[in-house]
Amino acid sequence: AQKITQTQPGMFVQEKEAVTLDCTYDTSDPSYGLFWYKQPSSGEMIFLIYQGSYDQQNATEGRYSLNFQKARKSANLVISASQLGDSAMYFCAMREGREAGGTSYGKLTFGQGTILTVHP
C-alpha cells in the first residue's frame, strides 16, 4: 500500500484565491511527522510546513496551513491568497518514528506530487 497518496496530479487556481492540495497517509506508527515541500522547475525542494503526530493544533506558516485530520489520516495543505510564484510541484512526505529504531530523522517517504498552476 502507498504510504503517501496525493490524488491530484494537477491543480489550477486563480491568483489571490485559496487552494487545497490533498494528502493522505498510511502508517501504524503512533509517532510520525508530516511535511509539505514545494519544488519549482529549478529542482530545489523548499520546506513549507511540518506537523507532528502529537501536535494538538494545525500547523501554520504564513500563507500555508496544514489541515491535519488524524482519524482520517489526511494532511491537506491550504495555500491562501495564491500568487503566480506559487506555481510549482508540491510534495507531501512522512517521517515515521520507528525508522532505524527511532533514530533516523532523515528518511522521508514522499507522495507522487501535485503540479499547481496559478493563473493571473
Place this chain on the structure above:
Amino acid sequence: KAGVTQTPRYLIKTRGQQVTLSCSPISGHRSVSWYQQTPGQGLQFLFEYFSETQRNKGNFPGRFSGRQFSNSRSEMNVSTLELGDSALYLCASSRGQRNTGELFFGEGSRLTVL
C-alpha cells in the same frame, strides 16, 4: 545563514563510469540524507548519515554508497553507472535530533548517463 550546497549541479557520464557527488549541510546540522528523484519512481530515499555513521539505508544496490566527514560534509558515489541512474540527486540536512521537524534540501545534482 548558508543553505545546503550540492556540487556539481550538472554532470554527464557514460555507462560504466563512476560518479561522486558532494553535499555541504547547513552549519550545525549533523544529519545528511540523500534522495534520488526520477520521473518514473519519484523521490526515493538512498541513505542517511549522522556523525560519520550511516544511520539508515534505502533499497538501492551496492553500487550506491556514501560517507560523511567529521565536518558533516557528505559524498555519495555511484559506481558502474547505468542508464537508469540518470536522475536528480538531492541532499538534505537536519540537526538529526528528536522533535526537530525541519529537513532542508539543496538544489540537487542532475546526473545524465549516456
